[in-house]
Amino acid sequence: MKVLGLSGSLRADSHNSRLLRAAAELLPPGAELIVFGGLKAIPPYDQDDEPAGHQAVDALRAAIVDADAVLVATPEYNHSLPGHFKNALDWVSRPITESPLRSKPTAVVGASTGLLGAVWAQAEARKVLAALGARVIDRELPAELSVDGSWLPCPLPSSRAISTLRSAWQPRCSPPAHRSSRRFRTCPRKCGGRRVASCTRRRDASGSLLRVNAEAVYPSLEGRRVLVTGGGSGIGAEMVRGFARNGSQVAVLDIDREAGEAVAEELGPRVRFVECDITDVGALRSAAADAGPVTVLINNAADDQRYEFEDITPEQWDAAQAVNLRHQFFMAQAVGPGMRAAGGGSIVNLSSVAWRRGPSDLLTYATAKAGVIGLTNALATALGGDRIRVNAIAPGAVMTPRQMRLWHTPESRERLVAAQAIPRDVTERDIAAAALFLAADDSGMITRQCLYVDGGLG
16 A cells, blocks of 8 residues: 655655655555655746756656555745645646546645644645545544654644545555554655665764554544453553554443543543542443443553562451452443344453463462463453454563552663563553553454463563
8 A cells, every 4th residue: 555645845853754654654564655746846837947856747647646645735924825735736637637646535734823824724634635636534633643653743734635545545445554564655755766765774963754653554443432440550551552543432431530630631532530449349330321332341450569479468358359350341231231232342351471471479379370360261252243252361471560669670670671572661552562462353253362462581
């Protein structure tokens, strides 16, 4: 899949270039963004005696024909489209009935930054493209787009255009779940040729090509209603971010009001917080009812409190099972009828590698997490007839801020990483990636499984 990005400037730090790179985050997995920034090299329409200019026109026309869709970045301040942009469209659309843009899926992106001129520029771009026969996509884009882990403020007055582009090519097919093949191609202004640069390469500000984060996008998750327990911090919060990025409607259940509200405020209207003590089954059921029917349940909440063998009391044992195991069953019981009515769903239970490694100070926790595996298997059998899938994830040594604050040191962290087959930290994002896959339709025939995300911890 090739997406042609039209920008008036090749400067890496220009507004339009940054906007196109940011918008690439919303393109389908595996897509190539080909940025054609040489529009200013095309001669005025009434001057047809410049061979170099004709080469640029031919390069642009060929790029449009070769692309599966077109993404147009408009300026942030102009009250109309720049002359060189309209001039370029005049050249490649002669005659208008043979414009390479005819029936081509086309989206317009731009940032208003508080300036009304940008709104007018986008509106004019849509009118011009529609007049040339382009199939202009016009819906609502998210308010912010991610670039290399930071946020580019980008209030877009009208269009989630790129989301619709995800299905413009293959509306009945889900794209592959990885983005590793996507790369940027740039058409230099003078020669119209193509230069390939890896999307994983990061350059400095003097010649920057910002690295695009390789995160999977699952079209089936868009609009899906999701409930995440313990979603206010750590692994749970990262899962909430992943679902929100995929367009899901997420209910966050957590006992920590401050943390839960902070996540909801960070991610906007797609995410709402419901305060709940999951060890109280009555409160759990009320919170599930408050969240409404969901088709994805992430049973994430847990507490890995440490105890010495000789010191464990019956109350501590029961409390450990309540916070790490019991609530997973009762939450599944609470959301099951809604999933059944919806025609199916996905439940993901969080276990841990602790049940296999058996550390002595995690005896109560490891026992509960072993129980999660048994619960997952039994639930998968009980609910499979209703097309409800049930799987587990067993995270490895994820060094969340809480883990580093309470239990670990830099030295113990290094020892655990050294014990892994893959010598790097297992992060919250790694666990969230597994949860997104198991929640999406891409894993539609996977149930009664436990996915170990531990870097091969021995």
